[in-house]
Amino acid sequence: MNQQDIIRVDHVSMRFSLASEKVDSFKEYFIKTLKKQLFYDEFWALSDVSFSIQRGDALGLIGLNGSGKSTMLKVIAGVLKPTKGSVEVRGNVAPLIELGAGFDMDLTASENIFLNGALLGRSHEEMEEHYQDIVDFSELQNFMNVPVKNFSSGMVSRLAFAIATIGTPDILIVDEVLSVGDFHFQEKCQARIQQMLDAGTTLLFVSHSIEQVKMLCNKIVWLEKGCVKMFGEAEKIAEIYSAS
Numbered sequence: 195m196n197q198q199d200i201i202r203v204d205h206v207s208m209r210f211s212l213a214s215e216k217v218d219s220f221k222e223y224f225i226k227t228l229k230k231q232l233f234y235d236e237f238w239a240l241s242d243v244s245f246s247i248q249r250g251d252a253l254g255l256i257g258l259n260g261s262g263k264s265t266m267l268k269v270i271a272g273v274l275k276p277t278k279g280s281v282e283v284r285g286n287v288a289p290l291i292e293l294g295a296g297f298d299m300d301l302t303a304s305e306n307i308f309l310n311g312a313l314l315g316r317s318h319e320e321m322e323e324h325y326q327d328i329v330d331f332s333e334l335q336n337f338m339n340v341p342v343k344n345f346s347s348g349m350v351s352r353l354a355f356a357i358a359t360i361g362t363p364d365i366l367i368v369d370e371v372l373s374v375g376d377f378h379f380q381e382k383c384q385a386r387i388q389q390m391l392d393a394g395t396t397l398l399f400v401s402h403s404i405e406q407v408k409m410l411c412n413k414i415v416w417l418e419k420g421c422v423k424m425f426g427e428a429e430k431i432a433e434i435y436s437a438s
């Protein structure tokens with residue numbers, strides 16, 4: 195890995211196994227597995243993907259539905275282990291993937307702040323320090339003692355975004371989360387991401403809005419059916435992508 199590189203993706207391929215027939219119950223699954231009657235189709239979500247980015251870069255991942263963007267982010271975040279190839283990451287990662295996935299819906303917003311913080315590796319004291327900022331940013335002051343199961347999906351995302359973006363991580367991974375929440379909150383999130391970029395955070399960003407990608411990113415990886423179609427300077431690739 196080059197001295198300047200913060201992330202290096204080296205010949206990464208990711209295979210998923212899809213059951214090729216319908217199984218209606220766990221019992222049927224168990225019996226068919228024992229009898230070796232369960233067959234799988236192989237599906238390669240990523241094929242031989244390589245690129246590297248440097249500290250302070252902001253990389254946009256673009257491509258049609260199912261092209262492998264989220265899978266690539268999950269491999270970089272360490273949520274998925276690639277079937278082939280390797281990924282090297284230098285620094286701590288704040289992943290904004292599937293916002294709210296770590297919440298316990300029966301607990302209150304306030305309790306979830308500490309639970310989610312712990313899942314992100316932060317101590318109780320650290321979360322106490324950031325507590326007011328999270329409440330203010332999420333604008334959920336009047337809902338802190340309400341169980342999260344009573345929140346709208348936008349409210350869940352606001353709380354999760356506010357928790358995940360405390361401090362200044364080395365690498366911030368943002369997967370489509372800006373499309374949730376209302377327009378006012380989207381603008382606030384975008385401003386917070388920009389603040390982090392100004393402070394030197396490296397960004398990996400998935401969005402179907404090429405305008406958002408152009409606004410935040412200096413580099414783009416364009417994925418097509420799991421392969422890199424183009425990698426390089428954002429403005430140029432965004433132009434070609436928009437015209438395609």
Ligand SMILES: Nc1ncnc2c1ncn2[C@@H]1O[C@H](COP(=O)(O)OP(=O)(O)OP(=O)(O)O)[C@@H](O)[C@H]1O
Binds near residue numbers: 210211239261265266
């Ligand atoms: N856990 C999984 N098991 C099986 N297939 C999967 C799994 N996760 C993703 N896939 C498949 O891999 C392919 C790539 O999915 P991925 O979510 O990475 O695409 P994407 O570019 O982020 O799509 P979108 O723009 O729709 O969010 C899809 O065909 C998807 O069905």
